[in-house]
Amino acid sequence: MQPLTTRQQAILDFIRRYIVEQGMPPTRADIGAAFGFASPNAAESHLKALAQKGAIRLEPGSARGIRLPEGVLEQVSERLDAHLRAMSEQLSLPLVGRVAAGSPILAQEHIESRHAIDPAMFAPRADYLLRVRGNSMTGVGILDGDLLAVHSTAEARDGQIVVARVEDDVTVKRLRRRGDGIVELIAENPDYAPILVDPSHTPLAIEGLAVGLIRDGFAR
Amino acid sequence: MQPLTTRQQAILDFIRRYIVEQGMPPTRADIGAAFGFASPNAAESHLKALAQKGAIRLEPGSARGIRLPEGVLEQVSERLDAHLRAMSEQLSLPLVGRVAAGSPILAQEHIESRHAIDPAMFAPRADYLLRVRGNSMTGVGILDGDLLAVHSTAEARDGQIVVARVEDDVTVKRLRRRGDGIVELIAENPDYAPILVDPSHTPLAIEGLAVGLIRDGFAR
DNA sequence: ACAACTACTGTATGGAAAAACAGTAACCCT
DNA sequence: AGGGTTACTGTTTTTCCATACAGTAGTTGT
Structure with missing residues (x-):
C-alpha cells in the first residue's frame, strides 16, 4: 500500500x-x-x-x-x-530489578518483566515483586533468590518486614523503632547484625511492606 | 426483548x-x-x-x-x-485442600479455590497448589501455611522435595532412596525424625515434585 | 366466524447518498 | 516558470434507498 x-x-x-x-x-x-x-x-x-x-x-x-x-x-x-x-496488566505484577540510586522503585526502567500473578492474592495487595539477594532473612523463610511481594507504602508498624532504602541501598529487614528515635533494621539470621539508622542523620525511606513471597524453583 | x-x-x-x-x-x-x-x-x-x-x-x-x-x-x-x-483457567492453579483417603489428589472435590498464577512461572510447570501443614520443612524455607506449587509426576530423583502419600497420608518431604530399597522421607527440621518406608510392605506413592512456593501473608 | 397477526407482492415517491463536472488555492518538484 | 499533487468549495445529476400506501393469503386465537 x-x-x-x-x-x-x-x-x-x-x-x-x-x-x-x-x-x-x-x-x-x-x-x-x-x-x-x-x-x-x-x-x-x-x-x-x-x-x-x-x-x-x-x-x-x-x-x-x-x-x-x-x-x-x-x-x-x-x-x-x-x-x-x-487486563493482563491488572492480573500481573512487575518484577523490579536492580534499583538505581535515587530513583523511585517502580520506575519503568526498573521493571525487568511481568509475572502473571493476581496482586489480590496478598493482603494488603501486592504492587510489585522484588528479587531477594542474600541470606539475611532465612530465619523467616525468605531465601536468596526468592521473589518478595511488596505492598508499596511508607507506613509500617513496629515488627513488620519492610523494604527499606538506606542511603540508596534497598534492603529487606524487620523494622523496629526504638524509644530513642533510632530505627533498627533487623536481619532474621544470627550471622547478620542489625543495622542501626538514625533517621535524623541518615536518609531512610520505607519503600513498602512484605506481603508475600514466591519461590520459583527448588533446583537452585 | x-x-x-x-x-x-x-x-x-x-x-x-x-x-x-x-x-x-x-x-x-x-x-x-x-x-x-x-x-x-x-x-x-x-x-x-x-x-x-x-x-x-x-x-x-x-x-x-x-x-x-x-x-x-x-x-x-x-x-x-x-x-x-x-484463558484465566489456563493462567491459574487449583488450590488443593484436604485430600481424602484413597482418592486422587487432583479430584474435583479437593479443589478449594483457584488462584490467578501462571503455572509456567515454575519449571517444570506447576499443576496445583498444596497448603503446607506443620513445620517439618522450615529448614528449606517452607513454613506452615505456605502454598506449595507442585508438578504432578510419579518420578522423582534422589534428594528432591516431593509430595508423597504414605498409607493415605499426604506429606511434603525430601526424598532419599537407600541402597537397601528403603525410602527415606526426610524432614528439613532437626525436631522431626525421617520417615522410613519399605515400599514392598507399605503403600507409597510419589504424587508430585515441589517446584515452587507462595506465601500469601506475613501477618499470620 | 372474524379480528389480529404474520408474511408477503406491487407500486410509488421523496429524500439520501454517490458521483460527475467545474473551479480555486496552496505546495512540491525540477 | 509551470506541470503535478493535495486539499478543498460549489453545483448538479443520477441513482440508491427508505418508506408510505394498497392489497393478498395463511395462521392463530377467541
Whole structure:
C-alpha cells in the first residue's frame, strides 16, 4: 500500500472509528461534517485517493459503500489488544530489578518483566515483586533468590518486614523503632547484625511492606 | 426483548452476518435478495417488527441505517468472554485442600479455590497448589501455611522435595532412596525424625515434585 | 366466524447518498 | 516558470434507498 498523506490518514482513521462506533461506514456528508468540509466532494476526492492507494475499497453506486480491506473483526482487534493488555496488566505484577540510586522503585526502567500473578492474592495487595539477594532473612523463610511481594507504602508498624532504602541501598529487614528515635533494621539470621539508622542523620525511606513471597524453583 | 418469530430470527441472523461479512448493514433490497422477496417492502415490515420488539434500532432516513443494539464490539465480546474464561483457567492453579483417603489428589472435590498464577512461572510447570501443614520443612524455607506449587509426576530423583502419600497420608518431604530399597522421607527440621518406608510392605506413592512456593501473608 | 397477526407482492415517491463536472488555492518538484 | 499533487468549495445529476400506501393469503386465537 502506498504511503498516505497526513490528511488521508486522518480520514482513514475517522472511517475506522466511525465503523466501529456506528456499526456502518460513513457517507461523504458524514465525513464532511466531521472535518468541517463545506462540500461532500472534498470527502469524495479523499475517498478516491484512498481507494487508489489501496487503503479502502469503494463499492460503486452503493450507499455507505466503503470497505476496509481487513474486515470488521480486525478493526476491533486493536481495541481488544488494548483491553487484554490492560487486563493482563491488572492480573500481573512487575518484577523490579536492580534499583538505581535515587530513583523511585517502580520506575519503568526498573521493571525487568511481568509475572502473571493476581496482586489480590496478598493482603494488603501486592504492587510489585522484588528479587531477594542474600541470606539475611532465612530465619523467616525468605531465601536468596526468592521473589518478595511488596505492598508499596511508607507506613509500617513496629515488627513488620519492610523494604527499606538506606542511603540508596534497598534492603529487606524487620523494622523496629526504638524509644530513642533510632530505627533498627533487623536481619532474621544470627550471622547478620542489625543495622542501626538514625533517621535524623541518615536518609531512610520505607519503600513498602512484605506481603508475600514466591519461590520459583527448588533446583537452585 | 420480546420473543421473535422464526422468520424474524432468521432475518436478524442474516443482518448480523451481513454486517460482520460486509462491514456494513444491508439495505432492504439486500435482505429481499437474500430471502427471495419480490418486494423490498417485505424486508421493510420485518425490520419494523424487529425494531418494535427491540431487536434492532432503525436510523430514520439513513441508508443502511440498521443498528444492532449491542454494537459490533459487544457482538464479539461474547466470544471474547469465553476465550478469557478459558484463558484465566489456563493462567491459574487449583488450590488443593484436604485430600481424602484413597482418592486422587487432583479430584474435583479437593479443589478449594483457584488462584490467578501462571503455572509456567515454575519449571517444570506447576499443576496445583498444596497448603503446607506443620513445620517439618522450615529448614528449606517452607513454613506452615505456605502454598506449595507442585508438578504432578510419579518420578522423582534422589534428594528432591516431593509430595508423597504414605498409607493415605499426604506429606511434603525430601526424598532419599537407600541402597537397601528403603525410602527415606526426610524432614528439613532437626525436631522431626525421617520417615522410613519399605515400599514392598507399605503403600507409597510419589504424587508430585515441589517446584515452587507462595506465601500469601506475613501477618499470620 | 372474524379480528389480529404474520408474511408477503406491487407500486410509488421523496429524500439520501454517490458521483460527475467545474473551479480555486496552496505546495512540491525540477 | 509551470506541470503535478493535495486539499478543498460549489453545483448538479443520477441513482440508491427508505418508506408510505394498497392489497393478498395463511395462521392463530377467541
